[in-house]
Amino acid sequence: MERPRLIQDIVVPKRQGASTLPDAGARPKRSIREITRDSEPTRPDLATPVKGAEIVSVPSVFSSEVYKEDHVQEPSRASADKSNEPPHEELFTEEVASHRPGRPVGMWIGAFFSSILLIVAASNYFYSVSVSVAPTQNAVQVSKEITARTDGGAGSIRFETVQFSEEALQQVEATGEADVARKASGRIVVYNAYGDKAQRLIKNTRFETPDGKIYRIDESITIPGATGAGTDQTPGQIEVVVYADAPGKEYNIGLVDFTIPGFKGDPRYDKIFAKSKTEMSGGALGKMKVVSNEERTTTVERLKAELASTLATKARAQAPQGFVLTDGATRISYEEIEKSSEDLGKNEALIAVRGTVHAVLLSASDLAAVLAEGSLQGSGYDPAKHQGMVRLIDAETLLLAPKTELPLENTKEFAATISGTGNFVWEVDAEALAKDLVGTSLANFNTFVGTNYPSIARADTNRRPFWAFWASDFPETSDDIVIKIEELEPSASLGE
Secondary structure, three states: OOOOOOOEOOOOOOOOOHHHOOOHHHOOOOOHHHHHHHOOOOOOOOOOOOOOOOEOOOOOOOOHHHHHHOOOOOOOHHHHHHHHOOOHHHHHHHHHHHOOOOOOHHHHHHHHHHHHHHHHHHHHHHOEEEEEEEEOEEEEEEEEEEEEEOOOOOOOEEEEEEEEEEEEEEEEEOOEEEEEEEEEEEEEEEEEOOOOOOEEEOOOOEEEOOOOOEEEEOOOEEEOOOEOOHHHOEOEEEEEEEEEEEEOHHHOOOOOEEEOHHHOOOHHHHOEEEEEOOOOEOOEEEEEEEOOHHHHHHHHHHHHHHHHHHHHHHHHHOOOOOEEOOEOOEEEEEEEEEEOOOOOOOOEEEEEEEEEEEEEEEEHHHHHHHHHHHHOOOOOOOOOOOOOOEEEEOHHHOEEEEOOOOOOOOOOEEEEEEEEEEEEEEOOOHHHHHHHHOOOEOOOHHHHHHHHOOOEEEEEEEEEOOOOOOOOEOOOOHHHEEEEEOOOOHHHHOOO
């Protein structure tokens, strides 16, 4: 019969620190059998009461008689083996040191996927798309009747006029002598501050200097009326050549102011006046060294060619912003003038030529719109939708043929024919394009642009950062869409 046993709570001894463990070198050597036996779990000794432990009642299946008969209990195997068991702390230290587990694989997998998620989140935060755009170009032959007006208007082209003069001179050998009677001449600007109505001055109208010298115009002129009122008034003005009333070098003078003697006693006397634009020069009287006719003719033609190039360049340079000077839009008049100089030798003379240019400048935007309406049919251009979306490259090469002769200083409107090669370049609205692309599919980009933007000939996209390969749409805000428009060289528009 099985011996009855007492069931007791086992109090585990308090674990000591590593510092209290006995010296490992002093531990006695043990056999394999002892080590194997020690590795078995230790069963509590039910026969030996633990000091301070509370005795638990024995179940009723154990009778008191049996207990009485066999009250002397043999030591259990577990308690017997305790005498040979090494200290508990030694076994604990040995097994922990030899069986410590490695770092779990799951931790590395989690770290890997966390890094991937972090990269994706950072990429989404910095995600942007750069779009490179090449504008559409059309080079077509144009020939169109146009109407130009100073104030513009529907279907017309605004225009402005400019007029100015330049002089060219050359020192030559004077081989002959002759009696000379030449009148000094120069350019003046006549102003009209009398009112908003134009004022006409007839041929030979006199202009007087403060010291009483008289100069006259050799053609009738009309001075435009003033604009504005009060302190904001701007007098009308016109430039004209005047000639001295008599020959002689005493009329060779510098810059001065002029009045009109014919207006004395009239309110216009103080309101219509003139100022020198150039010096008065060329006046002479008596015997002088002169240049041969052949030498004079050759020199004059050379000076005219020089002036033509200079005046054309300066006329284009003086064009206001947004206006263009085309071929055929200028007229240059020349006059030979006499110049004298104290630096001339006894047998030398000066030949001088004055060139005056009258130029018509056309509004570049109006010109492009008027010509595109009839010339870009079939290219997707719709005047109602694309007004102001095309411009002309090299508009200076177009030929303007006015139906009325230049100059047009006092003309408000004129008709002309313009012809040549129109090199049109479409304007791309970068801001509108960026807004339209927000959230759209990258895969459908070319189809979207081709359908909605005839102004774009070619476009490419570039995602940033470069590893954002998973992004299939444009960003959700236009600030993250950068539009870069390619600059065109003039030769590119010609198809060269």
